[in-house]
Amino acid sequence: MKAILIIADGMADVPLKELGAKTPLEVARKPSLNRVAKAGICGIIDVIAPGIPPGSDTAHLALLGYDVMEVYSGRGALEAIGSGINILPNDLAFRCNFATIDREFRVLDRRAGRIRNEDAIKLTASIKETIQKDPPDVGDVLFENTIQHRAILRISGPNLSTMVSDTDPHEPGLKVLQAHALDGSPEAKNTAAMLNKLTQQFHQVLNDHPVNKERKKKSLLPANAILFRGVGQLPEIDPLTLLYGIHSAAIAAIPLVRGVCKTAGMRLISAPGALGTYETDPIAKAKVALQALRAFDFVLIHFKATDLASHDYKPQKKITMIEKVDSMVAHLLDNLDLDETFIIVTADHTTSSIKREHSGEPVPVAIMGPNVRSDDVEEYGERTCAKGGLNRIKGLDLMPILINLLGKAEKAGS
Amino acid sequence: MKAILIIADGMADVPLKELGAKTPLEVARKPSLNRVAKAGICGIIDVIAPGIPPGSDTAHLALLGYDVMEVYSGRGALEAIGSGINILPNDLAFRCNFATIDREFRVLDRRAGRIRNEDAIKLTASIKETIQKDPPDVGDVLFENTIQHRAILRISGPNLSTMVSDTDPHEPGLKVLQAHALDGSPEAKNTAAMLNKLTQQFHQVLNDHPVNKERKKKSLLPANAILFRGVGQLPEIDPLTLLYGIHSAAIAAIPLVRGVCKTAGMRLISAPGALGTYETDPIAKAKVALQALRAFDFVLIHFKATDLASHDYKPQKKITMIEKVDSMVAHLLDNLDLDETFIIVTADHTTSSIKREHSGEPVPVAIMGPNVRSDDVEEYGERTCAKGGLNRIKGLDLMPILINLLGKAEKAGS
Numbered sequence: 001m002k003a004i005l006i007i008a009d010g011m012a013d014v015p016l017k018e019l020g021a022k023t024p025l026e027v028a029r030k031p032s033l034n035r036v037a038k039a040g041i042c043g044i045i046d047v048i049a050p051g052i053p054p055g056s057d058t059a060h061l062a063l064l065g066y067d068v069m070e071v072y073s074g075r076g077a078l079e080a081i082g083s084g085i086n087i088l089p090n091d092l093a094f095r096c097n098f099a100t101i102d103r104e105f106r107v108l109d110r111r112a113g114r115i116r117n118e119d120a121i122k123l124t125a126s127i128k129e130t131i132q133k134d135p136p137d138v139g140d141v142l143f144e145n146t147i148q149h150r151a152i153l154r155i156s157g158p159n160l161s162t163m164v165s166d167t168d169p170h171e172p173g174l175k176v177l178q179a180h181a182l183d184g185s186p187e188a189k190n191t192a193a194m195l196n197k198l199t200q201q202f203h204q205v206l207n208d209h210p211v212n213k214e215r216k217k218k219s220l221l222p223a224n225a226i227l228f229r230g231v232g233q234l235p236e237i238d239p240l241t242l243l244y245g246i247h248s249a250a251i252a253a254i255p256l257v258r259g260v261c262k263t264a265g266m267r268l269i270s271a272p273g274a275l276g277t278y279e280t281d282p283i284a285k286a287k288v289a290l291q292a293l294r295a296f297d298f299v300l301i302h303f304k305a306t307d308l309a310s311h312d313y314k315p316q317k318k319i320t321m322i323e324k325v326d327s328m329v330a331h332l333l334d335n336l337d338l339d340e341t342f343i344i345v346t347a348d349h350t351t352s353s354i355k356r357e358h359s360g361e362p363v364p365v366a367i368m369g370p371n372v373r374s375d376d377v378e379e380y381g382e383r384t385c386a387k388g389g390l391n392r393i394k395g396l397d398l399m400p401i402l403i404n405l406l407g408k409a410e411k412a413g414s
Numbered sequence: 415m416k417a418i419l420i421i422a423d424g425m426a427d428v429p430l431k432e433l434g435a436k437t438p439l440e441v442a443r444k445p446s447l448n449r450v451a452k453a454g455i456c457g458i459i460d461v462i463a464p465g466i467p468p469g470s471d472t473a474h475l476a477l478l479g480y481d482v483m484e485v486y487s488g489r490g491a492l493e494a495i496g497s498g499i500n501i502l503p504n505d506l507a508f509r510c511n512f513a514t515i516d517r518e519f520r521v522l523d524r525r526a527g528r529i530r531n532e533d534a535i536k537l538t539a540s541i542k543e544t545i546q547k548d549p550p551d552v553g554d555v556l557f558e559n560t561i562q563h564r565a566i567l568r569i570s571g572p573n574l575s576t577m578v579s580d581t582d583p584h585e586p587g588l589k590v591l592q593a594h595a596l597d598g599s600p601e602a603k604n605t606a607a608m609l610n611k612l613t614q615q616f617h618q619v620l621n622d623h624p625v626n627k628e629r630k631k632k633s634l635l636p637a638n639a640i641l642f643r644g645v646g647q648l649p650e651i652d653p654l655t656l657l658y659g660i661h662s663a664a665i666a667a668i669p670l671v672r673g674v675c676k677t678a679g680m681r682l683i684s685a686p687g688a689l690g691t692y693e694t695d696p697i698a699k700a701k702v703a704l705q706a707l708r709a710f711d712f713v714l715i716h717f718k719a720t721d722l723a724s725h726d727y728k729p730q731k732k733i734t735m736i737e738k739v740d741s742m743v744a745h746l747l748d749n750l751d752l753d754e755t756f757i758i759v760t761a762d763h764t765t766s767s768i769k770r771e772h773s774g775e776p777v778p779v780a781i782m783g784p785n786v787r788s789d790d791v792e793e794y795g796e797r798t799c800a801k802g803g804l805n806r807i808k809g810l811d812l813m814p815i816l817i818n819l820l821g822k823a824e825k826a827g828s
Contacts, residue, residue, distance in 0.1 A: 230828050383803055
C-alpha cells in the first residue's frame with residue numbers, strides 16, 4: 001500500500017462577495033477533486049489549532065505528524081536546509097533579504113527591486129570576501145543568496161541564541177532595526193551584537209559595489225543592505241522512516257517546504273516545470289510523483305500557486321490555480337493503481353483573499369483509497385467536507401490516520 | 415471589526431417528555447436566534463471537555479479562552495472580585511452564607527430565610543467590630559455581605575492555603591462542618607484553624623444579636639451562623655487586551671460571572687433592568703451593549719434567567735426566558751452594522767431540567783458575521799447546531815476562532 005498526499009498551499013478561502021458568497025474552491029471546476037471527495041472520506045482540519053493561522057513551515061510540520069508547539073524552532077534553519085545549505089544542530093540560520101536603504105538606513109524596498117540572481121550572486125561573492133577578511137571574533141559565518149532577493153545567513157559557534165529580534169522592519173519606510181536580545185542572556189546579547197556588526201559590514205561592502213553602481217545607471221534599485229529575520233534552529237525531530245517505518249519523498253518548489261520535508265527525512269525530488277509560480281506545470285509534478293511512488297511508500301506533492309493568488313487578491317487566478325491542482329489529481333487518478341494507493345488532498349492553511357493572509361479557518365481534506373469509510377460528501381470544498389465522516393481533526397492527526405490506513409500503525413497496549 | 419458574544423446561562427437542555435421530547439430551546443419561538451444560525455456557521459461546544467458539567471466560573475473562563483485545568487483556582491476570589499471586593503494575589507476568599515443553626519450547630523436553613531439586605535448589613539457591621547476587637551493572630555480578615563444571605567470572607571497574610579474543606583455541609587439537617595486541612599501542610603492546618611475559630615466567633619456575635627431577636631419576634635429565621643465554602647485565589651491569567659489586543663466589556667448581573675470578566679480585564683458595564691432574575695430586561699441589556707460596542711472591540715452579554723428556570727424545573731418559564739434572549743438578539747440585529755460585527759450566541763453549559771443541575775452535554779453555538787463560512791443549519795438548537803460547519807469544538811477554541819475572524823490572530827510560524 002502506498003499513499004500520495006497533495007497539499008495545495010492556501011487553497012482554502014472564505015466566501016467572497018464577488019463569487020456570490022462562494023469560495024474560489026467552491027467555484028472552481030474540479031471534477032477530479034470531487035471524485036476524491038465522493039469516493040473517499042472527508043473532513044476539516046485545524047492544521048495547528050482552531051482559529052490559529054498556520055505558517056507554511058508549521059503547517060507542513062503538523063501535517064507530517066509533528067507537534068509544532070513542541071518542536072518548532074523558527075523558519076531560518078528550515079529554509080536554509082531547503083535551499084541546500086547544510087545546517088547542523090546548534091547552528092543558527094536567518095532568512096535574509098537584499099534590500100534598498102537610504103543614507104539614514106530607512107528601507108526603501110525590502111526586496112531591492114526583486115534583484116536578479118546574476119546580480120545577487122556577484123554581491124554575495126563580495127560579502128563572502130569581507131567575511132573571510134574580517135571574520136567575527138567568535139564563531140563562523142556563512143552567507144548564501146538563494147533566489148532573487150532571498151538569502152540565508154548561517155552562524156555557527158558557541159554562545160549563540162535564537163532569542164534575538166529581527167533587523168528587518170517588515171515595512172518599507174521604516175529604518176533597519178537594531179537586533180536586540182529578547183531575554184537577558186549573554187548568548188542573545190552576543191548574537192544581537194554579531195548581527196548589528198554584520199549589518200554595518202555588509203552595507204559597507206554593498207553600498208559602493210560596482211553591481212549597484214551599474215543598477216543605479218539602469219534606474220534599478222541598489223541592493224545596498226541585508227535584512228535579517230526569522231532566526232531558527234533545526235527542530236529536533238525523528239525522521240518519518242524511524243517514526244512510521246515508511247520511505248517517503250517530497251516534490252516541492254519552495255525552499256521552506258523543501259526544508260521541512262528534508263528535516264522530516266523525506267527525499268527531495270525535483271520536477272521539471274515545478275516552479276512554485278503561476279506558470280508551474282502540474283502534470284510534470286504528477287508524472288514525477290507517479291515515478292516516485294514506485295520507489296517510495298509515501299509521496300508528498302506541494303503546490304504553491306494557490307497561495308500566491310490569495311496574497312495577490314486574484315480570486316479568478318486562484319480558481320485557475322485550483323483547476324491546475326485538479327488537472328494534477330486527474331493525471332494521478334488516471335495512472336495510479338487505485339487498489340493499492342491512498343490519495344489525500346488538503347491544504348496547509350486557509351489563505352483569506354479578504355485579509356490577503358493566512359487565516360485560522362480549518363482546511364478541507366479528502367482521503368480516497370481501498371476500504372476507507374467513504375461518506376456521502378459529493379464535492380470537494382471547505383463547507384462540503386465539513387459534513388464528512390472525518391469530522392474535524394487536527395493537523396497532527398492526519399499522519400497517524402494515514403499510517404493506520406497503510407496498515408503500519410502500532411497498537412497502543414495489548 | 416467588532417464582536418458581541420451572548421452567553422445565555424444554562425440555555426441548553428435535554429429533551430423533555432412534557433415538551434414532546436424536545437428541549438425548551440427547540441420549542442421556544444426564536445426567529446432571531448434562527449436568523450443568526452441561518453446566516454452564520456454553527457456547531458456544538460464542549461465548554462470544558464466532553465461529559466464534564468461546567469461551573470459558571472469555569473465555563474466563562476473557558477469561553478474567554480483560558481485553560482481552566484491550568485488556571486482555575488476556586489470560586490471565592492472570582493465572586494469576591496465580581497462583588498466589588500478587592501482581592502490581591504495570594505489572598506484567600508470564601509463564598510459565605512448567613513445561615514440558621516440550632517444549639518447543636520445543626521443547619522436549619524442554609525440561607526437564613528433568604529435574609530434581607532438591611533438585616534445582613536447590620537449583622538455584618540457587628541462581625542466587623544468583633545474582627546477589629548479580636549483579630550486573628552496572623553494575617554488580616556475582611557467580611558462583607560453582598561446580596562441577601564450571600565457574603566464574602568477574605569483572608570490575607572502568610573501561611574495560608576486553599577487546601578481546606580468547607581464548613582458548609584451543603585444540606586440542611588447536617589451539622590456545620592469543622593474545616594480541615596486537605597493536605598498535611600502547616601499552611602492548610604493554619605487556615606482551617608482560622609476558619610473554625612471564625613465560625614465560633616461569628617456565631618457568638620450573631621446568636622444574641624438584636625437583629626436576630628427582632629427576626630425571631632417576626633417569626634423570621636435568625637441568621638446566627640456563617641458558613642464558609644468555595645475557597646479560591648485569583649487565577650493567574652493575562653487580560654484579553656494583552657492576549658489578543660482587544661478592548662472588551664461585559665454586561666452581567668451575577669457576581670461570579672462579573673468576577674471572571676473583571677479578572678480577564680474586561681470593563682464591567684451596568685445595565686439598568688439587568689437583574690439576573692426572571693424580571694430582567696433584555697432590551698435594556700441590548701441597548702447598553704450597542705452603546706458599549708462604540709468604545710469596545712468585544713462585548714459579552716450574560717443572561718442568567720435561562721439557568722434559573724432549569725434549576726427550578728420550570729420548562730415553560732425557561733421557554734419564556736429563551737424568548738427574552740431572542741428579543742435581545744432581535745434588538746441587536748436591528749441596530750448593529752452587520753457588515754462590521756460578528757454575533758455569537760451560545761450557552762455556558764447545559765442545565766438539565768431533569769437533573770435540575772448543570773450537565774455535561776455540549777452547548778450550541780452560532781457565529782454570524784462578514785465572510786464566515788455559513789452552513790445550511792436553519793434553526794438554532796442543541797441538535798440542529800450539531801450538524802453545522804464548526805462541528806464540535808471546545809470552549810477554549812471559541813476565543814481563538816473569534817480573534818481570527820476579527821483579523822487579529824497571530825500566525826504560528828512563518
